[in-house]
Amino acid sequence: MRIHFGIKHGRDIIWPERCLWCGGPFEKRQKYKKKSLYDFEYRIIWFNILSRVQTIYYPLCRKHNIMAHLLRPSRLLWVSIILFIILLDIHVPWLYLVLLLPIAGYFYYQKHGLIIHTVGENYLELSLPDGKYAEEFGILNSCDTIKGHLLAQD
Numbered sequence: 001m002r003i004h005f006g007i008k009h010g011r012d013i014i015w016p017e018r019c020l021w022c023g024g025p026f027e028k029r030q031k032y033k034k035k036s037l038y039d040f041e042y043r044i045i046w047f048n049i050l051s052r053v054q055t056i057y058y059p060l061c062r063k064h065n066i067m068a069h070l071l072r073p074s075r076l077l078w079v080s081i082i083l084f085i086i087l088l089d090i091h092v093p094w095l096y097l098v099l100l101l102p103i104a105g106y107f108y109y110q111k112h113g114l115i116i117h118t119v120g121e122n123y124l125e126l127s128l129p130d131g132k133y134a135e136e137f138g139i140l141n142s143c144d145t146i147k148g149h150l151l152a153q154d
Contacts, residue, residue: 002115002127003134005143006152009122014140016133019061021068021112023133026059030068034116052119056126071109076102125150 007013019026032055039050060068069075080102117125128134138144143151 001130003130003138004117004125004127004150005138005141006147006150007124007126007141007143008153009124011141011153013056014137015059016136016140018059018133019064020058020114020128020133021064022061024061027062028060028065029057030060030065032056032058032114032116034119036119038121052121054116054119054124056114056116056124058114068109068113071105071113073106073109076106076109123152 017026018024033053034056035051035053037049037051039048041048041050083102112129115127117127119125128137138151141153143153145152
């Protein structure tokens with residue numbers, strides 16, 4: 001289960017001083033960048049795609065910094081496409097189990113990692129795994145108002 005937070009734009013995000021994934025001491029801050037499409041204008045000759053971009057740096061220990069890089073959903077998609085193309089002509093059944101690695105990594109990331117869902121006009125919606133880390137994050141960022149399914153800042 002995940003807890004969803006609504007963070008207003010222009011406010012700094014305060015992170016607890018430990019790893020997001022395991023709660024141990026952190027060494028680096030991982031960069032997470034999200035781009036949300038909010039308008040698509042189609043003309044006869046051209047089209048415009050309007051989007052908002054948000055970058056967040058969150059704390060991770062050395063081990064989980066590497067795992068977060070490798071298990072990022074966009075990277076897992078590319079790995080599964082490349083593995084599928086390579087294994088398409090090989091008919092050894094156990095090699096197809098390699099295709100399950102990206103799927104297992106995706107579910108692991110969904111359970112443990114930070115996910116930015118939307119970058120809105122006035123707020124950013126992100127979710128953290130349920131637990132003490134999420135509770136401390138909510139207290140540090142004064143997310144105490146419930147708006148829909150979000151714990152939002154005042």
